[in-house]
Every structure is written in structure tokens, then in C-alpha cells.
Amino acid sequence: MNILWDFDGTLFNTYPAYTKLFQEAVPNATQEEVFKQLKVSFSHTFKYFELGEEMQNQIRKKARELKPKELFPFPAVEEVLKQADLNVIMTHKEREDVWNILKFHKLDHYFIDMVAGDDGYPRKPDPASYKYLHEKHHIDLAIGDRELDILPAKQLGIKTCLFQNRTSGADYYLDDYHDFGSVVRLHD
Incomplete structure (x- = not known):
């Protein structure tokens, strides 16, 4: 096959690490709420939490900086x-x-x-x-x-x-x- x-x-x-990144940007968001949005897509999550381009770039940069041992x-x-x-x-x-x-x-x-x-x-x-x-x-x-x-x-x-x-x-x-x-x- x-x-x-x-x-x-x-x-x-990878969702636990990504959820943490979003929660740092949106501290009032619950883990469950972030996870639910991430299960749609990263782009969807940015829109859902109304994150501007600068914050989106910061989150994407931090996601790329995650170490393989963290995933x-x-x-x-x-x-x-x-x-x-x-x-x-x-x-x-x-x-x-x-x-x-x-x-x-x-x-x-x-x-x-x-x-x-x-x-x-x-x-x-x-x-x-x-x-x-x-x-x-x-x-x-x-x-x-x-x-x-x-x-x-x-x-x-x-x-x-x-x-x-x-x-x-x-x-x-x-x-x-x-x-x-x-x-x-x-x-x-």
C-alpha cells in the first residue's frame, strides 16, 4: 500500500506546541478553543482570533523555531x-x-x-x-x-x-x- x-x-x-504559541498571543483563549480552530487550519485560527499580520508573522516565526525534540x-x-x-x-x-x-x-x-x-x-x-x-x-x-x-x-x-x-x-x-x-x- x-x-x-x-x-x-x-x-x-504538533498541536500542543502550536496551541501554546497561540495562547501566548491570545491569553484569554482556552486550550480547547485554540485546538478546535487549529484543527481547521492555521489561517483559520488567525482569522478566528482576529490576529493582525505582525502577530501572524510572530507566531509563524516561533512555530518554525520549535525544536524537533519539542514535537x-x-x-x-x-x-x-x-x-x-x-x-x-x-x-x-x-x-x-x-x-x-x-x-x-x-x-x-x-x-x-x-x-x-x-x-x-x-x-x-x-x-x-x-x-x-x-x-x-x-x-x-x-x-x-x-x-x-x-x-x-x-x-x-x-x-x-x-x-x-x-x-x-x-x-x-x-x-x-x-x-x-x-x-x-x-x-x-
Whole structure:
């Protein structure tokens, strides 16, 4: 099975660190409120909290300055990576940041390709980056934590899996990577 992965909130549990950054900027916001908005998108969260361009730039800068040791892969995600025939990533995060995090956690060797935020492709849900990866690697499954992550795959006829999200429209739903084999049959 060839899997296309989202990065933030899917491979790595980056939301606790991002939530903290937003709470520093909006001290009266609750952790739950920030998390709920981040599950839509960073841009949505900026709009929701009415953060100006200067504050947005500060938060983005601080997010890029997070150290790989501050960001953690989800439990058992490596087991799923091992089971796949190949893994690719499509993320809005900058390529260098993604590779640094993957290398630090010794997961970089599981990925053969990536489209990153600084590669010039339109942002999700535009399907251009997914189409590129699908044509090159014949993707069987796209895994993401937000509806935004599965919409491009659905447009291309690729099976989808939402991680820790029950928004309707996915082919599979997964709350814990330990359950991957029982939820998504490898080699259907």
C-alpha cells in the first residue's frame, strides 16, 4: 500500500506546541478553543482570533523555531510506516523543517518523496500536489487529521483516512495507529 501522509496532527502531534504559541498571543483563549480552530487550519485560527499580520508573522516565526525534540510522532505511527510499501508527505510546513524533525526522530528513511509548503503548489484543498504525488507514486490511501487533508484525495479517487477526526466523508476513521491494521486492510 502506498500512503500519502499529512504531517502536522497526523504523523506528529504538533498541536500542543502550536496551541501554546497561540495562547501566548491570545491569553484569554482556552486550550480547547485554540485546538478546535487549529484543527481547521492555521489561517483559520488567525482569522478566528482576529490576529493582525505582525502577530501572524510572530507566531509563524516561533512555530518554525520549535525544536524537533519539542514535537513528537504519534504512538505506533512508525509501525504503520513500516507496513506501507511506500510513504510520501504533503504538508504546508517548510521542507527543511519537516526533514529536520523526521531526521531527529529517525523516521526520514520511511519517506521517498514530499511536497512541502515552500514547493510552490497551491494550498490544500487544491488537488495539484496530490495529483503530482499520485501520478508519480500511485497512492492507495491518504491519511490526514482534517477534512482539508482528504478533500484533494477524494477528488482524485484515492481512499481516505481521517486520524482523530470523525468528520463525515472519509473511507476510514482511526483514533490510534495501534488499530491501523484492523481499520484499514493493507493490500485490499
